[in-house]
Amino acid sequence: MERPRCTRRVTIISMGNAEVGKSCLIKRYCEQKFVARYSPTQGIDYGEFKSDVNGVKLAVKLCDLSGNPYFYHCRNEFYETVHGAFLVYDVNCRDSFTDLELWLKEMKQHAVRDMSETAFLVCAHKVDIASRKKRAVSEAEGRHWADTHCFPYFETSAVSGQNIAEVFKTMLDLILRSLDGKGKPRVAKMDPSELASLSIEPSPEQTTAVERMMNGRNAFEKFGISHGASRDEVNKQYRKLAMLLHPDKNPHTSADEAFKLLAATKKELLSAVP
Numbered sequence: 125m126e127r128p129r130c131t132r133r134v135t136i137i138s139m140g141n142a143e144v145g146k147s148c149l150i151k152r153y154c155e156q157k158f159v160a161r162y163s164p165t166q167g168i169d170y171g172e173f174k175s176d177v178n179g180v181k182l183a184v185k186l187c188d189l190s191g192n193p194y195f196y197h198c199r200n201e202f203y204e205t206v207h208g209a210f211l212v213y214d215v216n217c218r219d220s221f222t223d224l225e226l227w228l229k230e231m232k233q234h235a236v237r238d239m240s241e242t243a244f245l246v247c248a249h250k251v252d253i254a255s256r257k258k259r260a261v262s263e264a265e266g267r268h269w270a271d272t273h274c275f276p277y278f279e280t281s282a283v284s285g286q287n288i289a290e291v292f293k294t295m296l297d298l299i300l301r302s303l304d305g306k307g308k309p310r311v312a313k314m315d316p317s318e319l320a321s322l323s324i325e326p327s328p329e330q331t332t333a334v335e336r337m338m339n340g341r342n343a344f345e346k347f348g349i350s351h352g353a354s355r356d357e358v359n360k361q362y363r364k365l366a367m368l369l370h371p372d373k374n375p376h377t378s379a380d381e382a383f384k385l386l387a388a389t390k391k392e393l394l395s396a397v398p
Contacts, residue, residue: 130181131174131181131182131183132180132181132182132183132303133182133183133185134182134183134184134185134207134208134296134299134303135184135185135187135205135206135207135208136184136185136186136187136206136207136208136209136210136295136299137186137187137188137189137202137203137206137208137209137210138150138186138187138188138189138209138210138212139189139191139209139210139211139212139227139231140191140210140211140212140213140220140223140224140227141191141213141214141217141219141220141223142164142190142191142192143164143191143214144191144212144213144214144217144220144249144250145212145214145249145250145282146165146188146189146191146210146212146249147165147169147188148282149210149212149247149249149280149282149288149291150171150186150188151282152282152285152288153288153289153291153292154171154173154186158282158283158285164190164192165188165189165190165191165192166190166195168187168188168189168190168195168198168199168202169187169188169190170185170186170187170188171185171186171188172184172185172186173186175296177296177297177300178297178300180300182296182299182300184296187202189202196230200230200233200234201234203230203231203234203235204234204235204237205237206231206235206237206242207242207243207299207302207303208242208243208244208245208295208296208298208299209231209242209243209244209245210245210247210291210295211224211227211228211244211245211246211247211275212246212247212249213246213247213248213249213261213266214249214250215248215249215250215251215253215259215260215261215266215279216250216253216257216259216260216261217260218260218261218327218329221260221261221265221266221269222367222373224246224269228273241302242302243295243298243299243302244273244275245275245276245277245278245291245294245295245298246266246269246270246275246276246277246278247278247280247291248261248263248266248277248278248279248280249280249281249282250281250282251279251280251281251286252281252283252284252286260327261327262325263279265375266279276294276298278290278291278294325375326374326375326376326379329368330368330369330374330375330376330379331376333348333365333368333369333374333382334369334374334376334378334379334382336348337365337369337382337385337386337389338378338381338382338385343389343392343393343396344393346385346389347361347362347365347389347390347393348361349361349393353393353397354397354398355394355397355398358390358393358394358397359390362386362390365386366383366386369382369383369386370383371383
């Protein structure tokens with residue numbers, strides 16, 4: 125007599141800045157509808173659903189983490205036993221994209237499980253809005269970041285439902301492979317010719333930072349700060365420019381040269397301010 129199969133319990137979290145659409149993405153999958161008016165998540169929101177993946181029964185717990193920094197301490201405990209994580213950003217908000225690195229760093233600080241055992245998936249969200257205006261983060265740039273981390277990448281919309289089902293199917297497949305000790309499958313990276321055809325372009329902010337660093341008449345102009353700036357303001361601007369100018373993140377042809385000027389310019393400024 126065949127023994128009944130047990131149900132395997134897994135936990136998935138959503139990570140990303142406030143208002144990128146994490147809750148709407150989850151609700152679209154679970155309830156098959158788009159909720160136009162949705163209150164910001166207060167701390168943590170929970171949800172559950174059951175699924176059958178290749179004959180394996182799964183009980184899935186969803187933890188929708190608030191992106192508000194106010195709830196930092198509240199969400200930290202939910203990194204401990206995570207099987208999968210959605211990294212969600214709004215393609216129309218550049219900060220939500222660059223902050224993905226901070227979300228990974230936050231999880232690394234508090235996770236108990238080896239993060240290599242966690243399935244990550246990138247959702248470039250709100251592409252329906254991007255179709256009506258120029259997006260802040262191109263598909264090529266988003267795919268490149270995901271490829272660098274070996275994370276699957278999907279362009280998603282809670283409004284139209286674009287790729288929502290595919291996102292969850294892929295996530296559950298990744299988790300099941302990890303639970304069975306098969307490891308996470310290698311993510312197929314884009315062919316260089318395909319990536320080139322998408323034409324990665326620097327954002328306007330990245331372009332401005334490069335041109336200012338290269339053409340500024342003095343250190344203050346290069347940094348884009350006033351002559352009365354304090355040391356704290358210099359250091360804060362340095363951290364911002366380091367992210368904007370880093371050649372691994374900025375595809376501008378002069379990014380490498382501009383980045384090399386950054387440290388020397390900072391040193392000159394710190395010697396000039398009290």
